[in-house]
Amino acid sequence: MMRAIKAEFRKLLSVRSTYVITILLAVGIMLIAFFLEGYRLNAAQLREPTQLAGDVTGALNLTVLGAIVAILLMSHEYRYNTITYSLTSNSRNKVLFAKLLTISVYALFLAVLIGVLSPVMSYLGVHAHGHSFGPQTFHAANLAWRSLFYGWGYGMAGFILVLLTRNQVASIVTLFVFPSVIEHLLGFLLLKHNSVYLPFSALDQVINTPTDGPTGSTMSAGKAALVYCVYLVVGWIVAWVLFLKRDAN
Numbered sequence: 001m002m003r004a005i006k007a008e009f010r011k012l013l014s015v016r017s018t019y020v021i022t023i024l025l026a027v028g029i030m031l032i033a034f035f036l037e038g039y040r041l042n043a044a045q046l047r048e049p050t051q052l053a054g055d056v057t058g059a060l061n062l063t064v065l066g067a068i069v070a071i072l073l074m075s076h077e078y079r080y081n082t083i084t085y086s087l088t089s090n091s092r093n094k095v096l097f098a099k100l101l102t103i104s105v106y107a108l109f110l111a112v113l114i115g116v117l118s119p120v121m122s123y124l125g126v127h128a129h130g131h132s133f134g135p136q137t138f139h140a141a142n143l144a145w146r147s148l149f150y151g152w153g154y155g156m157a158g159f160i161l162v163l164l165t166r167n168q169v170a171s172i173v174t175l176f177v178f179p180s181v182i183e184h185l186l187g188f189l190l191l192k193h194n195s196v197y198l199p200f201s202a203l204d205q206v207i208n209t210p211t212d213g214p215t216g217s218t219m220s221a222g223k224a225a226l227v228y229c230v231y232l233v234v235g236w237i238v239a240w241v242l243f244l245k246r247d248a249n
Helices: 002-013 016-039 043-047 051-079 083-089 092-128 140-165 168-197 199-207 221-245
Strands: none
Touching (some): 002 051, 002 092, 016 092, 051 083, 051 092, 051 140, 051 168, 092 140, 140 168, 140 199, 140 221, 199 221
16 A cells, blocks of 8 residues: 555656646745735735735635646546556555545645745735734634645545546636536526535635625535535545546556
8 A cells, every 4th residue: 555655646746747836836825925915915904803814715726726736647647548557556446545645645735835825925025015914813723724624625626527537628627617607607597595505615615704695695614614525525436436447548
């Protein structure tokens, strides 16, 4: 089992896309947080007690890049037909678990990176402008589990999509189109207030402060996380069965 896990981490750390995406994410967070969420804040925003916590949750939207890394890690194996070598040296269950663990670790790493960089750069940006924040409300434990779950949730979404489609382009397109277009259409046209139970809508509510939106319905972070976990479990069962039954190529 350890050999399979080491092999997957080696694959993750031996492709340029992992480093390019991680570096671009870090640079983007530093620039946005320093200038937009720090240097350019006005007096009213500086007095807002949840400003720094809001910087974290707002920046977490970029964890979608972790899902792209997950898609690339799996789709490259099918694209270059290296999946056959993985499956001949290990059982399919071991390969799948090793990939799951690898992607989970990377997704959690991105969430931690964002959670640390965003408030730190905002703080530096404010002080670079000669100002300072007012008293801040920062519930670290609550914010930490929500941030980690959100980042991990997006990584798992990308992994499930690529397992189901086995196609790089289709997985990436679905990852962006489904939450931004399809879920919104389903919410406004069919589900109305029940749209909060759609997968990515539920995931968004893990980090967003519950307020009445257009549908007039919200969930707590804990309930939203449970709803999203139900989708993950169903998706994983389907993906696992297909991974075991379908031909490697």
